[in-house]
Amino acid sequence: MGKIFIDNGSSVIVLFKSTLDQMKMEGFEFEPISTPLYGFEGHAIPPLGQIVLPLSLGTDPRRVTKMIAFTVVDNPSTYNGILGQPALKDFRVVASTYHHKLKFLVGKGVGVLCGNQKVARRCYERILKEGKKRGREHSHGSLSSVLQL
Template identity: 65%
Template sequence: MINMISGGSTNGDSGRARKAHGRRLENFEVNSQLNCPTDPSISFGREDLKDVVIPHNDPLLVTLTIANYDVARIFVDTGSSVNIIFKETLDQMKLEGFELDPITTELYGFTGHALQPLGQIVLPLSLGNGDQRVTKMACFTVVEAPFSFNGILGRPALSDFRAVASTYHQKLKFPSGREVGVVRGDQKAARLCYVNEVRIDSKKKRREVGMVSIGRTSKVHGQKVLLMYEEGHEKVELIPGA
């Protein structure tokens, strides 16, 4: 389970581009006048806790409109350096006229493990409903991995929409003209996804450390012990505690 994602091509898909991105901050003048939009104030209060089961520590999962599809189970992750859509989700959408662009920069979870994305795709993304709906083009990194989520809304989209998330209030708020748009979280889906993620992670670990090979010579690879035949090997699943 990747709780925080870094890497990707958000700040450039090369070392030179990422260094240039860092230098922009050094050249920034603190007192310079910025052409910032005049947004309405965004705040959270007791009224935002209506229909929220408390106490809780649930993640914020929302339903968003991506390329005219209402996509549920989108994980709002302020720690992710990229927006992510999983390959299985993209395949189900059966989009035409959108191309997958290659990228070389890997993604890294907080454990440091690397994952090579399949590419990236730019799709229209909408937050909110009715008169408060706001639509922008968003770049998604495409990943093929077993996940209970359909996608991850990371810092790039949150910044583009100037959105503010509150996991406690289970809401995502964003400016929509002079008003504040709201996307509500789904606590039930969040808890089901958590259970599924733990199950997926548990099965993955059992597959990695629960198989050994019996043979004439032995090799150690991290937590795996391989006892190799010269002409092949037989795999036997270990039962913990047996």
């Protein structure tokens, strides 16, 4: 999965429905969630529900996999998902926006994920372009916060 927004200010882990559709996952049911999400564009977005999926960070031999509860929303986004505080805590991530990297513990070692500056710039430009079309400013995005997972 690519284009994951790392948001250490978010209290949720989001997977966009379009990403789930692209994964061609069938035969699962969402656990209901009644609390709407705020912050995407300043209005409430009702989640479709929650789904637990495995998420891996890193590459072998420095890979770690955990079962993560994703909140699924049907909302357009330039990203496939958003990793918020709960996932960053579960993976024990240290993020450096300056270095465009995430570091995390893997056994007795350290795994590293490097951001992709070109992908980040394209996402950011698309957010700005779509915001202008809708007559709104962009609500989330950072050149240094998009990673290819």
